[in-house]
Every structure is written in C-alpha cells, then in structure tokens.
Amino acid sequence: xxxxxxxxxxxxxxxxxxxxxxxxxxxxxxxxxxxxxxxxxxxxxxxxxxxxxxxxxxxxxxxxxxxxxxxxxxxxxxxxxxxxxxxxxxxxxxxxxxxxxxxxxxxxxxxxxxxxxxxxxxxxxxxxxxxxxxxxxxxxxxxxxxxxxxxxxxxxxxxxxxxxxxxxxxxxxxx
Amino acid sequence: xxxxxxxxxxxxxxxxxxxxxxxxxxxxxxxxxxxxxxxxxxxxxxxxxxxxxxxxxxxxxxxxxxxxxxxxxxxxxxxxxxxxxxxxxxxxxxxxxxxxxxxxxxxxxxxxxxxxxxxxxxxxxxxxxxxxxxxxxxxxxxxxxxxxxxxxxxxxxxxxxxxxxxxxxxxxx
Numbered sequence: 001x002x003x004x005x006x007x008x009x010x011x012x013x014x015x016x017x018x019x020x021x022x023x024x025x026x027x028x029x030x031x032x033x034x035x036x037x038x039x040x041x042x043x044x045x046x047x048x049x050x051x052x053x054x055x056x057x058x059x060x061x062x063x064x065x066x067x068x069x070x071x072x073x074x075x076x077x078x079x080x081x082x083x084x085x086x087x088x089x090x091x092x093x094x095x096x097x098x099x100x101x102x103x104x105x106x107x108x109x110x111x112x113x114x115x116x117x118x119x120x121x122x123x124x125x126x127x128x129x130x131x132x133x134x135x136x137x138x139x140x141x142x143x144x145x146x147x148x149x150x151x152x153x154x155x156x157x158x159x160x161x162x163x164x165x166x167x168x169x170x171x172x173x174x175x
Numbered sequence: 176x177x178x179x180x181x182x183x184x185x186x187x188x189x190x191x192x193x194x195x196x197x198x199x200x201x202x203x204x205x206x207x208x209x210x211x212x213x214x215x216x217x218x219x220x221x222x223x224x225x226x227x228x229x230x231x232x233x234x235x236x237x238x239x240x241x242x243x244x245x246x247x248x249x250x251x252x253x254x255x256x257x258x259x260x261x262x263x264x265x266x267x268x269x270x271x272x273x274x275x276x277x278x279x280x281x282x283x284x285x286x287x288x289x290x291x292x293x294x295x296x297x298x299x300x301x302x303x304x305x306x307x308x309x310x311x312x313x314x315x316x317x318x319x320x321x322x323x324x325x326x327x328x329x330x331x332x333x334x335x336x337x338x339x340x341x342x343x344x345x346x347x348x
Contacts, residue, residue, distance in 0.1 A: 089208045
C-alpha cells in the first residue's frame with residue numbers, strides 16, 4: 001500500500017504537472033488511437049504564469065509518494081487541476097479540468113482521496129456543485145463518478161459542449 | 176436600431192437577474208434559478224470576481240414594452256485548458272425576444288471574443304441545449320464545433336447532498 005500525501009501544487013511542481021498532462025494525453029491517445037500528445041501546446045512558462053502569477057487561471061492539487069516507492073524516481077504521481085466558474089442560477093461552482101493518477105499508482109485510493117478533497121474545497125468555498133466533462137467512451141471514469149452520485153447533464157438535460165477556436169474568434173473581432 | 180454594448184455595472188444586476196430568469200423560462204427550467212441580484216452583485220463585483228458581464232442597452236425611445244433599456248447580456252468567465260492555455264467560457268448569452276434580429280446577439284458575442292483576445296485566450300467554449308436549434312445554428316455560423324457530437328463530451332455534475340457526502344469522507348488535516 002503506497003504512502004502518499006495530497007497537497008497544493010507549488011511553482012516548482014510545474015514541470016511535473018506538464019509531464020502528467022502529457023501522460024494523460026497519452027492515456028487518452030491510447031483510448032482514442034489518435035495522436036494527442038502533440039496537441040499539448042502550453043509552454044512551461046505559460047503554465048507557470050497562469051497558475052502562480054498575479055491572477056491565477058487555475059488551481060492544482062498534487063499527490064506525492066516517497067522516492068523509494070517510484071520506479072522512475074518521480075515523486076509527484078497524480079494531479080487535479082481545477083478553477084471556479086459561475087452558474088447564473090446557483091452561483092459559484094468548482095470546475096474540475098484535469099484529473100489523473102499515473103498507471104502504476106492506481107487502485108490505491110489516490111483518485112478517491114483527491115475527489116474527496118476537491119469536494120471539501122467546493123463546500124468550504126461556497127460552491128453549489130462540482131462540474132466537469134468526460135468523454136462518453138471513457139466508461140471506467142463515468143462509472144467511478146456515477147458510483148459517487150454524479151449526474152450526466154448531457155444525457156439527462158441535453159446540454160452539448162460547443163467550441164469556437166482561435167481563428168474563428170479573431171474573425172469576429174476584426175470587424 | 177441603435178444599441179450599445181458595455182461592461183455591466185453593479186447597478187445592472189437587477190436587470191441581469193430579470194433576464195437570467197427570462198432565459199431560464201425559455202430553457203424550460205425556471206425553478207432551477209436559486210440566486211438573485213444580490214449574489215450577482217457580490218460575486219461579480221468583488222475583488223476577484225467570479226464572472227464578467229456585458230449588457231446591451233437601447234436608447235429611451237426604443238425601450239421595451241415594459242420600459243426596459245437593458246435588453247441583452249453576455250455572462251462569461253475565464254477557464255483553462257491544459258493543452259492550449261487560457262480560455263473564455265460563455266455561460267449565458269441572451270437578447271429579449273422583441274429586440275432580436277438587430278445584430279445585438281452578434282454584437283455581444285463579438286465583444287466577448289474581443290475581451291478574450293485581449294486576455295490572450297485561445298478559444299471560447301459554451302454549452303447549448305440539443306433542442307435549441309436557433310442557438311446551435313447561430314454558433315455554427317460563427318465557426319463553432321459541437322464537441323459533444325464530434326468527440327462525445329458529456330457534462331457531469333456533483334451537487335448538494337452528493338457533494339456533501341464526498342466532502343464528509345475527506346481526510347481531516
């Protein structure tokens with residue numbers, strides 16, 4: 001059974017966070033059989049500024065194990081990135097952007113603990129709920145969340161996620 | 176029709192609250208609106224606001240049947256993509272029915288895009304109900320992609336009792 005601690009990420013953790021972001025992309029790549037790792041386009045310096053500058057765009061929790069327990073010497077073996085959003089009907093929400101535990105550290109309760117700490121953060125900061133998105137083919141994750149009482153708003157209420165990318169955004173601003 | 180798009184002030188929150196309810200009625204979920212203008216004033220105009228808002232205003236002579244000059248709004252906030260960086264999320268976009276067809280919706284959306292651009296945001300996201308064809312067409316015409324369709328993304332929510340249950344199981348510090 002692994003010993004681990006959960007703590008707030010610090011600026012020094014940014015290279016590890018980027019490594020885990022890419023591992024998550026790789027994991028999703030294997031599920032999707034698409035080259036996604038190259039789509040990770042955020043430079044380290046932006047990740048640092050955006051998370052630890054004057055106006056953070058995100059908050060991050062990391063899980064750390066003692067050096068002896070990690071085969072490759074990495075002590076940061078899981079992360080959860082979140083930020084606060086707003087629902088005009090109910091107010092503040094906690095939005096979970098990324099949530100990942102390295103393969104060899106799964107099944108040890110790390111994911112569950114992270115989710116519980118996030119829920120406590122949400123309640124402490126007056127958030128009415130916690131939201132996130134999940135790909136419909138990621139059945140393992142969906143079951144993990146449903147077991148804990150999550151609702152699928154896309155299935156139940158018909159919400160669809162839309163995105164306008166940079167090029168089309170710029171077209172709108174040039175008028 | 177003349178209209179002006181400007182940043183909302185604290186004083187606009189009563190009008191924004193009125194329109195939030197109008198939009199909720201349109202979305203067939205009016206009893207899900209639990210907060211009022213007081214929460215909007217607190218959360219949108221504090222030191223680190225949780226959202227930003229634009230309003231569309233018409234001159235006195237074009238006011239609505241009930242006498243309103245604030246006739247549309249766009250409520251948005253900043254989010255983060257681990258792959259691409261800074262993003263804008265457009266939470267609500269609404270124009271009162273009698274003022275539609277005058278370019279106000281487009282004006283609000285373009286202004287949000289401009290605000291996002293100034294903050295170096297690389298994309299704008301929003302959600303729309305599957306039956307809301309006019310909205311889906313409006314966004315598609317601006318280049319929006321339906322990621323629920325193309326990539327299978329679903330919105331998940333933990334709320335109320337379920338959130339409390341999870342939190343109560345959290346390790347004590």
